[in-house]
Amino acid sequence: MFAIWPPQLSAAPGLKWRRREVVGLAGTAVDGSQPRGTTDGGGRWELTMSGVWLRNAGVVKLARALEVMMDGGAAPIIVNTCERAYAPMPPEAEGDGRVPNSDGTAMSDGSLYQSRFISAEVYINAALRATQMTVLIRAGAPLTGGEAFSIYHAPPRGYDDEDGKRRYQIGRAGLPVNVAGGFTQLITFRTPLRAAVTVGTKLDFDSVGSVVRLLNPDDFFEDISMARFSNLNPVWQEAF
Amino acid sequence: MLPDRASMMARREAPRWAVLVNIDTTTPLRIWTGPGSFATTVDDLLDPSAIYDGIGLLIDMPAFRQMIGGTAERLEFTLDGTWPILRDNLVDPAFGLKGAATSVGIAFLDDDYQLVDRVAWFYDAVADLVTDSRQDMTDTISISITSGDALAMRALLVYWTDANHRRLNPTDGFFRRVGFYGPQYSPRWG
Numbered sequence: 380m381f382a383i384w385p386p387q388l389s390a391a392p393g394l395k396w397r398r399r400e401v402v403g404l405a406g407t408a409v410d411g412s413q414p415r416g417t418t419d420g421g422g423r424w425e426l427t428m429s430g431v432w433l434r435n436a437g438v439v440k441l442a443r444a445l446e447v448m449m450d451g452g453a454a455p456i457i458v459n460t461c462e463r464a465y466a467p468m469p470p471e472a473e474g475d476g477r478v479p480n481s482d483g484t485a486m487s488d489g490s491l492y493q494s495r496f497i498s499a500e501v502y503i504n505a506a507l508r509a510t511q512m513t514v515l516i517r518a519g520a521p522l523t524g525g526e527a528f529s530i531y532h533a534p535p536r537g538y539d540d541e542d543g544k545r546r547y548q549i550g551r552a553g554l555p556v557n558v559a560g561g562f563t564q565l566i567t568f569r570t571p572l573r574a575a576v577t578v579g580t581k582l583d584f585d586s587v588g589s590v591v592r593l594l595n596p597d598d599f600f601e602d603i604s605m606a607r608f609s610n611l612n613p614v615w616q617e618a619f
Numbered sequence: 620m621l622p623d624r625a626s627m628m629a630r631r632e633a634p635r636w637a638v639l640v641n642i643d644t645t646t647p648l649r650i651w652t653g654p655g656s657f658a659t660t661v662d663d664l665l666d667p668s669a670i671y672d673g674i675g676l677l678i679d680m681p682a683f684r685q686m687i688g689g690t691a692e693r694l695e696f697t698l699d700g701t702w703p704i705l706r707d708n709l710v711d712p713a714f715g716l717k718g719a720a721t722s723v724g725i726a727f728l729d730d731d732y733q734l735v736d737r738v739a740w741f742y743d744a745v746a747d748l749v750t751d752s753r754q755d756m757t758d759t760i761s762i763s764i765t766s767g768d769a770l771a772m773r774a775l776l777v778y779w780t781d782a783n784h785r786r787l788n789p790t791d792g793f794f795r796r797v798g799f800y801g802p803q804y805s806p807r808w809g
Contacts, residue, residue: 401652416634420653420673421732507658507670510731571732573655619655 380539381590382448384458387438388611393429394460396527396546398422398569399616421510421571424546424589424617426458431611439607446600452593455618457544459588462527466584467520468496499528499582502563508571514582517561522552529583532574545573546589546617570617591615635728638680639671639738640696642746642762643720645713650698652680657726660737665722693765694744699758712787719746721764742766 400422402415433439449456477491485491497519505512516522527548534543553565592615593599599613637657642648651657651671661667679697723742727735748763781794 416636418635418637418652420635420637420651420657420728423654507656508732510733567731569732571655617654 381542382445382454382456383541384445384456384588385441387441388431388445389458389460391428391431393427395427396460396548397425397427398548399425420508421569423570424591425594426460426589426591426615428614429612431613433603433609433611434607436607439603439609442600442609442611446596449593449596451596455542455590455592456615457541457588458591458615459586462584462587465526466497467499467516467522467526469519497584498561499584501576501578501580501582502558504578505572505576507573507575509575510569510571511565511567512572512576513563513565515558515561515563516555519584521555521562522549522564522566524549524552526584527587529587529589530572530576530580531583532576542590543574544588544590545570546587547572590618592618635730635732637726637728639724639726641665641669641671641722641724642716642764643722644746645715648716651726659726660734663737665724665738665740693747693763696762696764698760698762716746716749716762720744721746 398421400417401419402417407413431442433442445456448454479485479491498517499519500515500517502513502515514522525548527546529544529546531540532543532545534540547568547570549566549568551567555562555564594614594616595612599611601610601612603609637652639651639657639659640649647666647669649669649671651673653673655673657671657673659665659667659669659671663669679695681694681696721744722740723744724738724740726738729735744764744766746762747765748761750761750763752759752761779794780797781792784791784794
């Protein structure tokens with residue numbers, strides 16, 4: 380089971396996911412243009428976090444524990460980032476995902492069952508390396524592009540489900556089509572699917588992240604002063 | 620040589636392509652230039668629906684030439700030396716790297732990174748030499764391939780001793796009497 384980067388260390392002042400692509404330049408051509416080509420078929424994710432504050436001995440201990448468990452970047456780790464501002468939350472009027480018992484009653488203290496805000500799944504099978512798929516949204520707002528989601532692919536043998544987590548980001552979203560149980564949308568996303576997905580595979584918009592590996596093990600942990608103050612500046616790359 | 624649609628893609632200003640390498644060892648070594656897995660189409664000419672690994676393994680690709688009237692050339696692929704399949708297998712004779720048929724193909728991708736046509740396999744060679752090198756903190760493995768008669772063959776059977784033979788075939792005593800044969804020794808027959 381891979382370690383999961385804890386929320387206490389995820390509130391980074393600076394956070395950037397970017398798709399690292401190899402774009403080869405062939406130099407400047409006779410007409411002054413710069414032809415380019417890519418050979419990596421869609422690239423891979425890289426996450427830069429800067430200035431994760433450590434301000435007491437407890438979080439320093441946590442960071443130190445994770446530092447040894449990451450084994451200098453050899454061990455993969457799951458890093459989730461907060462995508463709540465961009466997630467397709469259903470509008471308030473449609474309810475906030477809370478439901479009563481089947482006879483319409485609430486619990487004795489008036490509270491209701493609470494489910495996740497967004498429920499989305501794959502509607503039509505998609506192949507390995509597909510960049511388009513049709514998704515069924517059971518609860519949530521229509522996608523507009525720019526949202527990120529995760530899919531839990533089959534993990535490496537002997538690992539947990541969470542260990543096959545991959546991040547995707549939507550580029551284009553088609554018009555919603557109403558179907559039984561919600562509405563469907565055709566989305567175009569990057570990176571290409573890391574594995575084929577079948578109907579019903581969950582799209583996780585609530586906890587978005589990927590299996591990554593630390594790229595800068597030597598200098599991501601700044602000096603600790605007075606035994607409690609330090610900063611982390613980790614850079615991660617999607618791991619396979 | 621290229622399928623029609625692929626050759627159309629190749630003429631664009633910003634082509635997207637991927638290079639695939641298939642080394643036909645016992646368990647084929649299949650790698651490509653991007654991250655993650657890559658599957659060929661069902662009508663692929665080399666091996667339909669084969670999965671190519673692209674775990675960032677390929678570090679350096681050689682420049683290929685089409686030789687007209689030439690005989691042989693030697694090219695080298697450089698790979699990330701931490702890939703366990705490589706580490707375990709490259710030195711194992713049963714893996715069959717030496718002399719394995721090697722094919723190099725090019726796959727053109729459209730604006731959504733989907734294959735526009737089947738992979739064009741344009742280069743065939745024979746795998747020959749493996750070099751494992753380590754510099755500073757970087758571990759790399761190079762596989763040399765050759766297109767013709769430029770093999771760096773070493774004698775396949777160098778040591779005809781029992782100890783040497785048993786390292787590969789522990790139960791085979793074929794060479795057990797070799798130690799008795801020598802210039803100073805007259806075997807007793809019968």
